[in-house]
Amino acid sequence: TVIVLATRNAGKIRELNDMLQGTGVTVVGLDAYPEIGEIEETGTTFEENALLKARTVAELTGRIAVADDSGLEVDALGGAPGVYSARYSAEDSVPATDARNNEKLLAALAHVPEAQRTARFRSVIAACAPDGRHITAAGAWEGRVATAPQGDNGFGYDPLFFDPELGHTAATITRDEKNARSHRGKALRRLLEMWPDFAGG
Numbered sequence: 784t785v786i787v788l789a790t791r792n793a794g795k796i797r798e799l800n801d802m803l804q805g806t807g808v809t810v811v812g813l814d815a816y817p818e819i820g821e822i823e824e825t826g827t828t829f830e831e832n833a834l835l836k837a838r839t840v841a842e843l844t845g846r847i848a849v850a851d852d853s854g855l856e857v858d859a860l861g862g863a864p865g866v867y868s869a870r871y872s873a874e875d876s877v878p879a880t881d882a883r884n885n886e887k888l889l890a891a892l893a894h895v896p897e898a899q900r901t902a903r904f905r906s907v908i909a910a911c912a913p914d915g916r917h918i919t920a921a922g923a924w925e926g927r928v929a930t931a932p933q934g935d936n937g938f939g940y941d942p943l944f945f946d947p948e949l950g951h952t953a954a955t956i957t958r959d960e961k962n963a964r965s966h967r968g969k970a971l972r973r974l975l976e977m978w979p980d981f982a983g984g
């Protein structure tokens with residue numbers, strides 16, 4: 784089966800491509816469809832936004848599309864930035880960047896002690912067929928927000944996401960190690976369990 788990976792986030796593309804190696808699924812990126820522009824994420828949940836992205840790309844390409852919607856939920860911030868994680872530091876005419884998102888998060892938690900810096904990454908991955916049939920799967924990764932960035936690997940909030948079991952941030956481990964424990968890895972493995980029923984028949 785050929786699927787379209789419905790994301791323009793390079794970090795997600797690398798992780799999902801790695802995990803789909805050897806599954807029999809052939810991945811085409813959105814690069815193959817330059818006519819597909821930004822898809823406005825109007826949903827209020829990861830699931831709604833993942834389905835929105837997958838459905839839009841499936842309709843426009845006539846292929847099965849797979850989309851991830853994900854983000855970081857910080858307890859001391861009432862679950863923010865959550866579904867707004869990518870846009871957290873955006874202002875009127877200034878787009879958000881990973882660096883500015885991380886700075887803003889550190890500033891928001893400046894006076895919050897370690898024990899209250901609990902957080903989790905969440906991912907929902909949706910697969911949608913051109914006829915509208917779809918499946919979704921979710922995964923979470925528990926940790927806390929570090930007080931300073933650590934590591935150069937990964938993307939997004941990885942330098943600030945401290946995994947207490949590892950004793951390090953997500954930006955210090957290899958992509959394989961991250962995929963083995965991440966929200967996205969868990970979601971994709973759950974999705975692949977449903978895959979034969981979804982794409983096979």
Ligand code: ITT
Nearest residue numbers: 790791792851852853854855868869938939940941
């Ligand atoms: P697409 O919609 O094109 O997939 P996006 O970056 O806009 O790309 P999201 O709306 O799902 O994707 O936003 C997810 C944001 O949450 C992402 O930009 C990161 O800042 C953060 N995030 C999600 N998963 C992460 C991970 O594994 N490591 C670090 N940050 C992550």
Ligand code: NA
Nearest residue numbers: 824832852866
């Ligand atoms: Na989103």
